[in-house]
Amino acid sequence: MRNNEVIEHQIEVFQNEEWLPIVGYEGFYEVSNLGRVKRLSNSGTCKEKILKPQLQRDGYKRVDLSKKGQKKRFPIHRLVATAFIPNPQNKEQVNHQNGNKLDNRLDNLNWMTRKENIAHAHETGLVKKNENPVIATHLDTGEQRQFKSQKEASCELGVYPKNISNVLNGRIAHVSGWSFERSSLNQKSS
Known part of the structure; x- marks a missing residue:
């Protein structure tokens, strides 16, 4: 792709971006269906800003959210899933369907039990085989x-x-x- 084509593609992608409040941080932060997190502007000095995620040693992207002087770190895939994906069975883990921990788009995420997530990792070859009985x-x-x-x-x-x-x-x-x-x-x- 040439530079103009890349820019046009990015504009098209971001036009389809939807934002929802982050649970517990309503009015302060929102998360998008594309896996981006933004701080909302307030009447003080803060302007709206897309947060830069931090890549952790476990391979997941996380962001720090602050409220009332308290800072807490959250994995982005959980923020997206909590905001956009209903979880009526209270499954505890968020799965990356394509196995890429960096791909936090809504289309790539779903709720799973721990057992389902482990089975998915085996099925997709994310876990190395160990044939020792x-x-x-x-x-x-x-x-x-x-x-x-x-x-x-x-x-x-x-x-x-x-x-x-x-x-x-x-x-x-x-x-x-x-x-x-x-x-x-x-x-x-x-």
Whole structure:
């Protein structure tokens, strides 16, 4: 694209931009369906301004919002989802459908449970395969389950693969009520 074409495309995109108040910060900040956040002007010295997001180590963009002298940092994808996407089932996580954590457009976001989000990460290849068999033991019931891989255990139990790895490597003792150990058996899961 030539420079003129790029500018025309950006103008067209921004013409379709919709803004809604940020819950808890009404009258101070708004978020758009394109994943942008702006501070609203007030009768004092503040002019309307698009906030520059900060890229965090976890790969998500966040912005700092202030109200009554208190500053708080928010992930932009959660601000967009909370403002634009109904969540009648109270699902706790916001999923990036294309797997790109930087793409906070409304079209790319949806609410999911933790288990659904983990399954999506596996289906889209966002999580590396680990075919080492593991045994999971439930701490309350003593139930043991054999899995052919950490991936399978993650999907079935709704536990993040990194947390399973942390238990296996002794960094934490258990996660979500399960302890894990390596298995040399190559059986299917129960």
